[in-house]
Amino acid sequence: DIQMTQTPSSMPASLGERVTISCRASQGISNYLNWYQQKPDGTIKPLIYYTSNLQSGVPSRFSGSGSGTDYSLTISSLEPEDFAMYYCQQYDSSPWTFGGGTKLELK
Amino acid sequence: QIQLVQSGPELKKPGESVKISCKASGYTFTDYAMHWVKQAPGKGLKWMGWINTYTGKPTYADDFKGRFVFSLEASASTANLQISNLKNEDTATYFCARWPLGAAFDYWGQGVMVTVSS
Numbered sequence: 001d002i003q004m005t006q007t008p009s010s011m012p013a014s015l016g017e018r019v020t021i022s023c024r025a026s027q028g029i030s031n032y033l034n035w036y037q038q039k040p041d042g043t044i045k046p047l048i049y050y051t052s053n054l055q056s057g058v059p060s061r062f063s064g065s066g067s068g069t070d071y072s073l074t075i076s077s078l079e080p081e082d083f084a085m086y087y088c089q090q091y092d093s094s095p096w097t098f099g100g101g102t103k104l105e106l107k
Numbered sequence: 108q109i110q111l112v113q114s115g116p117e118l119k120k121p122g123e124s125v126k127i128s129c130k131a132s133g134y135t136f137t138d139y140a141m142h143w144v145k146q147a148p149g150k151g152l153k154w155m156g157w158i159n160t161y162t163g164k165p166t167y168a169d170d171f172k173g174r175f176v177f178s179l180e181a182s183a184s185t186a187n188l189q190i191s192n193l194k195n196e197d198t199a200t201y202f203c204a205r206w207p208l209g210a211a212f213d214y215w216g217q218g219v220m221v222t223v224s225s
Contacts, residue, residue, distance in 0.1 A: 034211035036152075042200065042218050044152075049211035087152055089211070095168040098152040 002026050002090055006099030012107040017078050021102045023088035025069045032092035035064055035073045038085040038101075047086075048073060078104075109133035111203055113216035119193050119223050126189040127219045129203030136184035137161045142212060143177065143188055144202040157206065158186060193223045 003026040013019050023033065035048040046055045048064035051071060061076040075082055083106050088099040114128045129141065143155040156167040158177040165177040176189040186203055200220050204212035 036211070038152075044202065044204075044212075044215045046211040046213050050209065053210075055211060055213065089152070089154075094166070095156075095170075096154040098154065101151045 001095055002029060002093060002097050004088055004090055004097050004099040006086075006088055006102055008102060009100060010103040010105060012105045013078055014107045015078050015080065019075050019078060019104065021073045021086055021088075021104075023066075023071045023073075023099050025071070025090055025092075028068050029090045029092035031067060032090055033064075033066065033071045034089045034091065035062075036087045036089065037082075038087065040084070075104075109205075109214050111205060111214050111216040113201075113203060113219045116220040117222065119221065120225055121193055121195060121223055123193050123223075124189065124191040125193060125221055126187055127201055127221070129186045129188075129216050131184045131186070131205070134205075136181060140206045140208075141177075141186040142204045142206050144204055144212075145171075145199045146202065146218070147196075147199045152202075155188075155201075160186065190221070193221075195223050197221060198223045 005024045007022045031051040033051050036044055037047055038044045047058050047062050051066055052064045063074050065072055083104050086102045110132050112130045117125050119125050137160045140157050141160055142157040145153045145155050155171045158165045163179050174191050178187045200218040202218045203216040205214040206212055
């Protein structure tokens with residue numbers, strides 16, 4: 001199974017700050033990497049698909065990049081609604097696997 | 108609008124079975140695969156597998172082979188997850204999620220909390 005290591009596990013940040021969350025795969029995943037946001041009420045929303053493609057309706061302050069085994073999600077300027085959990089997910093090979101999550105907290 | 112609406116919370120005893128549903132609306136049900144994801148309390152997301160909504164063929168992750176069954180009621184645009192011989196470690200929220208080929212899970216159900224306790 002491909003292990004997805006997400007860092008950091010938690011991140012205190014301020015409104016307006018630029019933040020980056022990293023995700024490292026245990027082997028190359030050919031850009032088959034998605035990002036999701038989960039709010040405290042449990043609602044899950046897709047943000048980025050196939051490494052760098054913005055999901056419809058997602059604000060442009062979200063962006064994704066990476067290749068090979070290393071991927072990242074960047075939020076250019078934090079808004080109040082961005083404080084949530086974030087997960088990466090690979091779909092290069094079965095079983096599809098998620099990173100452990102990053103909790104973005106208000107500093 | 109596209110929605111995945113799941114059934115309500117369940118409280119079960121060890122050894123019992125549970126069946127949870129995921130009703131899709133707003134799109135052609137058989138055009139998209141349906142995946143299932145588990146989230147134990149305070150933990151991350153774990154992919155369980157998926158069902159081909161056109162053929163009905165299920166595929167299970169190794170950890171979910173044996174006691175877990177994905178099924179369809181295609182005429183009702185509904186995907187189901189049945190768990191038999193429930194164990195304490197099955198206590199979790201179970202999500203269904205629609206998958207457009209090659210992309211991210213674009214619509215998720217609200218999740219069903221299953222609690223297994225004697």
